[in-house]
Amino acid sequence: MLVVTIAINHNLHKPMYMLLINLPVCDMMGATAFFPQMISSMLYDPRVILYWACVTQAFFAHMYGGGSLLILTAMALDRYVAICQPLSYNTIMTNNNLIKMISAVWLTGFILLSISFLLLLRLKNCSSEINDMFCTYPSLMKLACGDTNVNNFYGLFTITFFQGVSLSAILFTYLQILITCVFKKQSEARSKAIQTCGAHLIVFLFLEFNAFIALLSHRIASVPTFVRRVLGVSVMIFPPLLNPLIYGFNTKDIRRNILAFSKKKTSPF
DSSP, X not given: OHHHHXXXXXXXXXXXXXXXXXXXXXXXXHHHHHHHHHXXXXXXXXXXXXXXXXXXXXXXXXXXXXXXXXXXXXXXXHHHHHHHSGGGHHHXXXXXXXXXXXXXXXXXXXXXXXXXXXXXXXXEESOOOOOSSSXXXXXXXXXXXXXXXXXXXXXXXXXXXXXXXXXXXXXXXXXXXHHHHHHOOOHHHHHHHHHHXXXXXXXXXXXXXXXXXXXXXXXXXXXXXXXXHHHHHHHHHHHHHHHHHHHHHHOHHHHHHHHHHHHHHHOOO
């Protein structure tokens, strides 16, 4: 509904919403990677998956996680320019720059994760049992034998990059937005800024906390398998379900257009 609402309403064809539309697309990628295999595992026994299918599932699951963080980072930068440098917004957030930003988000995630999985595929497997509910890079690494130092170092670099870039950008932009809002004399502008950024911050913090704890659990051997499974599944299920609700209800323009679209659908005339 969120994608359709933004796509069919020309008044929502603004940089903020063009960036936002990438988030449900990313969520759909994660859902497509996760749900079919989960349903298959529930219906059929034994619970098996081909190795290449497992690698593909893991790749798209991580593209969903890393892509979501980078998209939310790009959205934070957009809000920073809109609120802190409003006179320069139309000059900075041109269609050209918007396309470059969106392309950079997807290409960065794709390249970094492609290298990770290429490093993984060079290793031989000494096991065939995965303890997680779905395939991930850490679970595939546990099947491998031989020297995995390069993979471990690059994996840490990738996690640090995704988490570090997103956290640094969010902290910087929201600190600047907070300062700007405090010193703005117009209460209406302040409340609009807080409302606009509130939904974004909720989504980011929820995803960041969930993803970080889930990844950290794989690095700590003493964490029970059940806890790792719950954390992993929560990352794949809750953000795609909650994101449309949070943005749909908390963003005034989207909420108004969704209601108008619903009335058109239900009206007999």
